[in-house]
Amino acid sequence: MLRNTQESMTGKNKIYPYLISSGLVFITNLLGEFVKRKIEPTNLVMFYLLVVVIVAIRWGQGPAIVASILSVLSFDFFLVPPYLTLGVADLQYIFTFVAFLIVGVVVSTLASKAREQVIQHQTEKLQTALLNSISHDLRTPLASITGSLTALLDNTSGLDDTARRELLETAFEETGRLNRLVGNLLDMSRMEAGALRISRKLCELRDVLGTSLEQLKGKIGSRNIRIDISRDFPEIPMDFSFMMKVFLNLVDNALKYSPADTTIEIKTAIFKDKVKIEIRDQGIGIPEGELKRIFDKFYRVERPSRMMGTGLGLSICKGIIEAHSGEIAARNNSDKGATFIIILPLN
Amino acid sequence: MTEKLNLRILVVDDEKAIRHFLRVSLSAHGYNVFESATGKEALEKSVSSHPDAIILDLGLPDMEGIEIVRDVRRRSKIPIVILSVKEDASDKISALDAGADDYLTKPFSTGELLARLRAVVRRLLPPEREEVFRIGKLSVDITKRCVTVNGEEVNLSPTEYDILKLLILNPGRVLTHTQILREVWNKSENYEGILHLLRVTISNLRSKIEPNPDRPTYVLTEPGIGYRLRSED
Numbered sequence: 001m002l003r004n005t006q007e008s009m010t011g012k013n014k015i016y017p018y019l020i021s022s023g024l025v026f027i028t029n030l031l032g033e034f035v036k037r038k039i040e041p042t043n044l045v046m047f048y049l050l051v052v053v054i055v056a057i058r059w060g061q062g063p064a065i066v067a068s069i070l071s072v073l074s075f076d077f078f079l080v081p082p083y084l085t086l087g088v089a090d091l092q093y094i095f096t097f098v099a100f101l102i103v104g105v106v107v108s109t110l111a112s113k114a115r116e117q118v119i120q121h122q123t124e125k126l127q128t129a130l131l132n133s134i135s136h137d138l139r140t141p142l143a144s145i146t147g148s149l150t151a152l153l154d155n156t157s158g159l160d161d162t163a164r165r166e167l168l169e170t171a172f173e174e175t176g177r178l179n180r181l182v183g184n185l186l187d188m189s190r191m192e193a194g195a196l197r198i199s200r201k202l203c204e205l206r207d208v209l210g211t212s213l214e215q216l217k218g219k220i221g222s223r224n225i226r227i228d229i230s231r232d233f234p235e236i237p238m239d240f241s242f243m244m245k246v247f248l249n250l251v252d253n254a255l256k257y258s259p260a261d262t263t264i265e266i267k268t269a270i271f272k273d274k275v276k277i278e279i280r281d282q283g284i285g286i287p288e289g290e291l292k293r294i295f296d297k298f299y300r301v302e303r304p305s306r307m308m309g310t311g312l313g314l315s316i317c318k319g320i321i322e323a324h325s326g327e328i329a330a331r332n333n334s335d336k337g338a339t340f341i342i343i344l345p346l347n
Numbered sequence: 348m349t350e351k352l353n354l355r356i357l358v359v360d361d362e363k364a365i366r367h368f369l370r371v372s373l374s375a376h377g378y379n380v381f382e383s384a385t386g387k388e389a390l391e392k393s394v395s396s397h398p399d400a401i402i403l404d405l406g407l408p409d410m411e412g413i414e415i416v417r418d419v420r421r422r423s424k425i426p427i428v429i430l431s432v433k434e435d436a437s438d439k440i441s442a443l444d445a446g447a448d449d450y451l452t453k454p455f456s457t458g459e460l461l462a463r464l465r466a467v468v469r470r471l472l473p474p475e476r477e478e479v480f481r482i483g484k485l486s487v488d489i490t491k492r493c494v495t496v497n498g499e500e501v502n503l504s505p506t507e508y509d510i511l512k513l514l515i516l517n518p519g520r521v522l523t524h525t526q527i528l529r530e531v532w533n534k535s536e537n538y539e540g541i542l543h544l545l546r547v548t549i550s551n552l553r554s555k556i557e558p559n560p561d562r563p564t565y566v567l568t569e570p571g572i573g574y575r576l577r578s579e580d
Contacts, residue, residue, distance in 0.1 A: 241570040
């Protein structure tokens with residue numbers, strides 16, 4: 001596929017490289033005419049090989065093979081006695097032809113492979129940073145899982161029950177992380193491909209939040225979460241599952257970045273045709289200059305390394321909210337911590 | 348305990364590794380495990396191995412998992428727990444509407460699977476003499492039509508009570524919107540305003556029986572699918 005793209009970019013016409021190759025062989029013929037009395041014909045073969053190599057590097061295998069065949073024919077026709085016929089006076093030239101063809105094909109194959117690699121390298125360079133980041137994030141939990149499990153499988157290690165339990169718990173926690181990462185990558189790629197299937201149906205915000213919090217109950221523990229939704233809060237057209245992802249992400253972030261003894265507040269407000277939902281923590285806040293960039297893909301604010309994340313969560317939130325024709329933003333509170341604000345339309 | 352009953356479980360999944368870990372962990376809990384890797388084999392074994400419950404992966408190579416659900420339901424009421432990797436709710440809804448009892452999305456923990464399995468096979472046990480359902484601080488006496496929270500009687504509207512009773516009588520089952528609407532209102536989802544009515548009724552029910560209605564722990568929402576009653580403490 002890469003090659004096709006490249007070809008359609010460099011050659012407007014597919015015949016073009018073949019014509020140039022033929023031209024180059026023709027020029028070599030002319031050159032041969034000038035020097036053929038001074039140089040052994042078999043040495044003239046080198047000129048043709050040079051052409052084949054150039055063609056292979058520049059235009060790939062097809063034109064190079066055509067150049068090889070044309071070269072053999074021209075060489076025979078112009079430079080091998082009897083001249084201007086395809087007949088051959090000395091049978092040893094047959095070996096030259098065969099050897100040339102083989103060398104031509106091999107050289108052109110190698111050269112075009114090298115060429116493809118160069119093209120591929122350029123294209124891949126664009127994705128390398130992305131892939132590095134993803135594979136690092138995927139390998140990190142895998143490394144913990146492999147490490148824990150191999151330690152458990154190792155009969156000679158003499159682990160006590162506590163240690164075994166700890167290793168198992170580590171492996172289990174890391175599978176969760178791996179699963180979340182894969183889910184995030186899937187959401188992200190669907191979003192990029194425009195294939196995020198949002199199905200908006202009227203939902204109660206209270207239910208979406210409650211179900212999200214129930215899923216996070218392990219992480220919430222005894223943390224205080226205050227929810228403020230007025231009795232007359234309208235039902236909002238939204239995708240229950242996707243909006244849960246948004247709240248899971250935002251509440252999880254709030255839990256991660258704020259001290260355990262502080263409260264997380266979820267506040268709501270109703271406007272004429274939209275609603276506002278705020279998730280407010282009393283944590284470390286977000287550096288002022290990064291309030292917008294945190295929604296960028298793979299962007300991560302410098303944090304202590306124990307704060308592991310994929311750098312995808314917030315950009316997925318943004319994608320989901322925008323798919324609902326809403327808006328999401330972050331700001332720092334005047335006193336302490338950060339607030340994420342979501343605006344959703346009512347119709 | 349249900350584990351001691353030597354219940355027969357048919358595991359249907361084309362992934363060998365999944366079948367393997369299910370066999371090991373279910374056997375360790377006293378279940379008798381039968382396996383099949385294809386839908387065709389599953390249909391045969393769903394008869395020949397006389398399973399008490401079926402764990403069924405929806406993505407089989409040779410046929411749609413939902414076909415198996417339909418086929419089994421034509422013949423019996425064996426509990427069926429669906430396994431699926433898809434996050435798409437519509438597959439689960441159609442499997443549940445076709446008669447599956449519950450679903451788990453891969454990856455899942457063994458503990459979760461065992462809990463779901465215990466809940467669905469509870470139906471197979473002889474009915475308890477005591478017809479009072481208890482969970483947390485909630486207790487419901489179906490014969491006396493009496494609901495109490497913390498020992499104090501709670502007044503539920505007729506539809507609130509009907510929904511609660513429906514959930515109680517279907518232990519371990521996820522009830523889809525369609526199923527609840529049919530049972531409680533005898534209406535389809537297309538009936539104007541009926542889904543809103545369902546949401547409001549659930550919300551009111553929760554505010555009467557849940558310790559914290561903002562974070563329900565008895566009547567649980569299955570996003571985009573329906574509701575279930577928490578089955579274990």
